[in-house]
Amino acid sequence: MSFTIRGQAAKPNLKRMKFTVKTPLLVLLLITLAACERESSPTTTQPRPHLVEVVEAQRIDLSVRRERTGTLRAIQEIQIFTQEEGQITELPFFEGDRVKRGEVIAKLDDRLLRAQLNRALALQKKSETDLNRIRDLVERRLTTAAELTQIETDLAIAQADVAALETRLGFLTLRSPIDGVVTERRSEPGNIADRYAHIMTLADQQTLITEVRLSELLLNHLSVGDTVELYIDALRTGSAAQTPLYGEISRIYPDIDPMTRTGTVEIALHPVPLGARAGQFVRVILQTQRSERLLIPFIALRRSTAHPYVFIIDDDNRAQTRAVQTGLEIGDQIEILEGLEPGERLVIRGFTNLRDNQQVTIVGSASNGSNR
Structure with missing residues (x-):
């Protein structure tokens, strides 16, 4: 490249500018660039340190709240059901009333069952009379043993009928099974209660x-x-x-x-x-x-598909993975049941690209009781 210079105010003449480079000038330029490149490039590359923050695992005496x-x-709630059907004749208690164990809380009309019971009693009495007469005849050999067996069977049936009707009559009078309070009244006197109808609820x-x-x-x-x-x-x-x-x-x-x-x-x-x-x-x-519990901050815990683990920093400031068994979560901390010892250092910050057996630089230590 050449310029036409005239006196003190030499200026490039763009019309006469020639884009030519002489060989000695080109060699000098390449040598200069190579020297600058050697000066700007370091002789060795230093890796950046991996910075982590750690905390010590500690045993703390505390209770879990x-x-x-x-x-x-x-504590006890009982629904009162009828076991026989019939018209309700008495239902004296209302919601909020207190009742005592054994107190009558409801009655049903018993006239039909009582009439059936009287009939069964009459048949029972007749069978007892017949049995005494047949026994006397058997002793005198005036009748057969088969007739005696028949009368004994009739008496047993009559006695069973009486017992069944007496039991059913007892079902028509309902008594409180506990000392309690009426919490629900589901019917009124005069209503017809079906068998197994819910008419009242009691609670202790x-x-x-x-x-x-x-x-x-x-x-x-x-x-x-x-x-x-x-x-x-x-x-x-x-x-x-x-x-x-x-x-x-x-x-x-x-x-x-x-x-x-x-x-x-x-x-x-x-x-x-x-x-x-x-x-x-x-x-x-x-x-x-x-009780004493070994606690670590929850953020120190890492999870994988196999088991939870933490990064431990050993005496050489190298990160080591350690599998742990966890217990209760207490606030922002978690209990460690197995895998750690008190005083071991755990990583709580700096997990990005952290690998097992990697050299690290500790930049801070946090208190185990801090909220993070």
Whole structure:
């Protein structure tokens, strides 16, 4: 490339510019570029460190607290059915009335059955008279043993008829099987009750119970007789609503639902506080006994198709995968039953592209009790 220069104000003459490059100038340019490239390129490439944040696994002495909701119901509720048909002649109790065990709560018309019973009694008496007469004749050899057998059979049938009718007459008078409260009255005197008609419901409300579903992991830490906090929101308002009532675990059902892995716990509220009623909403606070648990932050747990695992950082600052067996979730932490020892360092941040046996750089350590 050449320029025409004239005096101090030399300017390129674009019309006379020639795009030609001489060989010495080209060689000099290539040498200069090669030198610049060698200076800009490092002699070795340093890999970027893999940064991780860790936390130590710790044993913590604590209890597990869980809140569940349920519905209060009477410990015993009995539906009263008729066993005979007939017209209701007495039904003295209404909803809310208290009844005692053995007290008459309903009566049906018994005239037809009583007439049948009188007929059966008359046949029984006749059979007894005939039997005494036939026995005397048999002793004097004036009749056969077959006739004696027939009379004995007639008497047995008459006695059975009497017993059956007396039993059916007893069904026409209904008595309360428990001390309780009438919760439902389904008919009125004068109505015709069919056989097996539901006419009344009684409930023993001296003790109220509720049932809640719990994880199989928590059930193993509860026992029958454990004290439980209860809150019945309908009984109190304002700050008093936070005052707990107390019940106890009265039954732990033996079966576990195979789909949800939960079981049923029955909780009894006794004595029943004033105003508590079956059907009310109740909040249940269950708390296990204090014990030492090995806890890690939930975010440290990794999951695969085979089993959960964590990344452990060894003394050489290398990441190692470790399979673990988990227990209860407690807040933002999870209990480890097997696979870890207290004091081991776990990765809680920096999982991207992290591999087994990879060298890492620790940039921070978090407290196990921190919320993340």
